[in-house]
Amino acid sequence: MILHHATPQAAGRWCDEQRAAGRSIGFVPTMGALHAGHLSLLRRAKRENDSCCASLFVNPLQFNDAEDYASYPRDTQKDLRMFAAAACDMVFSGALGDFFPGAGSVAGIPVKNAGPFGRGLEEQFRPGHLDGVRTIVEKLFAAVGPCRAYFGEKDFQQCLVVADLARQFDGVEVVACPTVREADGLACSSRNVLLSADGRKKAASIYRALLRAKTLWNENVRDAAHLRRAMDEVLAAAGAAVEYADLRDPLAWSGEPPAGEMQRAQALVAARIGRVRLIDNLRLDG
Numbered sequence: 001m002i003l004h005h006a007t008p009q010a011a012g013r014w015c016d017e018q019r020a021a022g023r024s025i026g027f028v029p030t031m032g033a034l035h036a037g038h039l040s041l042l043r044r045a046k047r048e049n050d051s052c053c054a055s056l057f058v059n060p061l062q063f064n065d066a067e068d069y070a071s072y073p074r075d076t077q078k079d080l081r082m083f084a085a086a087a088c089d090m091v092f093s094g095a096l097g098d099f100f101p102g103a104g105s106v107a108g109i110p111v112k113n114a115g116p117f118g119r120g121l122e123e124q125f126r127p128g129h130l131d132g133v134r135t136i137v138e139k140l141f142a143a144v145g146p147c148r149a150y151f152g153e154k155d156f157q158q159c160l161v162v163a164d165l166a167r168q169f170d171g172v173e174v175v176a177c178p179t180v181r182e183a184d185g186l187a188c189s190s191r192n193v194l195l196s197a198d199g200r201k202k203a204a205s206i207y208r209a210l211l212r213a214k215t216l217w218n219e220n221v222r223d224a225a226h227l228r229r230a231m232d233e234v235l236a237a238a239g240a241a242v243e244y245a246d247l248r249d250p251l252a253w254s255g256e257p258p259a260g261e262m263q264r265a266q267a268l269v270a271a272r273i274g275r276v277r278l279i280d281n282l283r284l285d286g
């Protein structure tokens, strides 16, 4: 049995007790529907800290599409078994009002700006999404207190936004963790279970597009337009509806797409396979 707290306040008290006993905390925020990607974060948090805790909260603030929120997979009992199997010590959830006391509904919650790393890409195609992420993660960090917080690089822009947020907190360190993939390269995602059999095959084209860009990079192609076009071609051939297949300098984030020759590059893709929106990314240099 895993310790499950129903509110962030109770979770905060548990975290205080851990630290008072000299135990470091590894924290993994999740929206549940756990998969191998989450498990890798949980195991690492446990390995690198004395105690591992996680949050389980489907954050309505980060869904800019009501249907996406409604259809997001939820299975708390199964998740609790998986948290326990990953040797997570404590998991907490909460109602919206526990995170935002006094707010009667989503509409009443003041949403924070995602900051400089929220610009471009996700901002353009999921307006408000990263603002909603930053708003809830601020509450989660405040509840847990000093910790190492583990996030997946699959959500690359999110990692940058939360690392920027962590600078506001004493003793919160963000650890970015590598993307866990299925056998054909598709990044593990809670949304993968929503894919049809045909969609599942198409979805593998996202990683193929990223690998195509990496191959070109290894052949010394540095031109942003060339790399972008190559990813578009792979995705179009598979019938994926591309939102973006773009590049950024991972160490100097910009809302604007790069032009000309690149020195460093992160390739990032968002595509819709049927009604399912998937994202992935790959570092091309290094």
Ligand code: AMP
Pocket: 029, 030, 031, 032, 036, 037, 038, 040, 041, 150, 151, 152, 153, 154, 155, 177, 178, 179, 180, 181, 187, 188, 189, 190
């Ligand atoms: P979510 O439940 O989708 O909000 O994800 C919770 C955490 O798991 C986030 O930090 C994600 O970036 C991370 N994550 C999701 N998918 C993967 C994956 N395939 N590999 C590694 N981490 C992941």
